[in-house]
Amino acid sequence: MSAMPASAQSKTAAPQPSEGATAEGATALRPHAEQAFAGELAALAAQDDRPRPARWRLSPWAVATYLLGGTLPDGTVITPKYVGPRRIVEVAVTTLATDRALLLLGVPGTAKTWVSEHLAAAVSGDSTLLVQGTAGTPEEAIRYGWNYARLLAHGPSRDALVPSPVMRAMAEGMTARVEELTRIPADVQDTLITILSEKTLPIPELGEEVQAVRGFNLIATANDRDRGVNDLSSALRRRFNTVVLPLPESAEAEVDIVTRRVEQLGRSLDLPAAPDGMAEIRRVVTVFRELRDGMTDDGRTKLKSPSGTLSTAEAISVVTNGLALAAHFGDGVLRPADVAAGILGAVVRDPAADRVVWQEYLETVVREREGWTDFYRACREVSA
Incomplete structure (x- = not known):
């Protein structure tokens, strides 16, 4: 089979994707997955009677159905978001139900970001807890930063701390996403080691730590074709279950x-x-x-x-x-x-x-x- 995103027209009276809207009420140019396919996610949730991991919006079976498409018992058609081997999706979904993080690996254009977004939308109902990896991504983007006005006025405090998307996901039991992990400098990549192995994020300035609650996990994407990438350390790679997304076969x-x-x-x-x-x-x-x-x-x-x-x-x-x-x-x-x-x-x-x-x-x-x-x-x- 093939490996890329896909969208198909429903042949029944299936809930149609909503267009999404900005804060001002204007139509969003590119709605988030949980907005664009809110109808399908709601239909799946309503008919999903299988066991769900802690804080998951859907069961693993329903998450796979959302990505691969199918017809629900009431006739609702779920459009395919990914066209490719079913086993790849099943392994990715079950990985997120364990304590292992998920690394989606493949050459550019194999739907890594697309699959990552839709997995987060189906599991947590929120695909926006995102760290975009670049050569200039700082450690604060993964750990936390500070509101410097409050920091200077009152010193280190919880009010002055600005949580990263990863920290928020840990505290709320959600799915975080890190795009283009190999674009991030190696020393910043390794910030994830403690988070993924110990499921904690120390805040030494406050003498505290954030412990991940059940439901937290992380999806990273990477490719090894682009020039200038930073290879993952063996210590970090061991914290991930790697799923390779192939190019279409035919x-x-x-x-x-x-x-x-x-x-x-x-x-x-x-x-x-x-x-x-x-x-x-x-x-x-x-x-x-x-x-x-x-x-x-x-x-x-x-x-x-x-x-x-x-x-x-x-x-x-x-x-x-x-x-x-x-x-x-x-x-x-x-x-x-x-x-x-x-x-x-x-x-x-x-x-x-x-x-x-x-x-x-x-x-x-x-x-x-x-x-x-x-x-x-x-x-x-x-x-x-």
């Missing part, structure tokens, strides 16, 4: 993923549905898979691979951008010219090396492929 599975996700993004961006766009979606997926695998689909021609990952997420972006071009500057029909520039931008990351790879692919594969003449011309035009 072209059909990847086409399905891209189609579902593009439909969802198109609705959120108010893009009109493009008639007969499946041909271009298949073409984008084919190009990405062949260049990614270094081989044409028929196995007859070996290819050079570009420096980029050419992930399913990038294919979704290329098609979505193509739909916007077709809607606003075309006749609404997705055509080769609408996706050609996006493909070029995704493939040619290194102008020197990748451009050679792309030109060879165009001339040796695309030019000779039956039914791809318009696509070849469009790509040649944007590549000139």
Whole structure:
């Protein structure tokens, strides 16, 4: 099976995803998972009669159903959020029900962040207890910080302390998330060791500590493809149960993923549905898979691979951008010219090396492929 996020239209009178709203009442551009799929989460909770771990909103079975999709006894259709091996989701969910933290590992574009968000939404009803890892992430982002005005005025106190998302999750028995863990400096990463092993967070300035209550756990995501990553120490890696999210195994599975996700993004961006766009979606997926695998689909021609990952997420972006071009500057029909520039931008990351790879692919594969003449011309035009 494949490994990427997905969204499908309900075929029954299932609760529809809510749009979400900002504090001012305006529609949120990108609602949190617990907002966008509040109806499905409520339907699952109402019919979920299986045992639930402490402070979980749903049972492990219901959490897996929420991610993978299914039909409830009352006919409610739960849309799939992840299309991939069921066992991967089951292992991830059961890990969160233990005292082991979960590390979602995979190349860029394999839905690590997406799965992390939806797991937190289903387990805790809140996916916002998030630490975004970067090269500049400080220790305070994981432990705690201080309100310096209060600190200077009154000295160290609970009122002056600013809890991190991880500290809040520990105190409330919730699920915390750390994105791009390997982007965080190694000494800051190791702040998690005591939290994950002892389930405590010392506050030496106050002579206190925060003890995690039942229900607390942590989901981290990481990939080992990007340059400049900081490898996890063996001590920290031992605190995680690692689940590897794979790329889609078949072209059909990847086409399905891209189609579902593009439909969802198109609705959120108010893009009109493009008639007969499946041909271009298949073409984008084919190009990405062949260049990614270094081989044409028929196995007859070996290819050079570009420096980029050419992930399913990038294919979704290329098609979505193509739909916007077709809607606003075309006749609404997705055509080769609408996706050609996006493909070029995704493939040619290194102008020197990748451009050679792309030109060879165009001339040796695309030019000779039956039914791809318009696509070849469009790509040649944007590549000139």
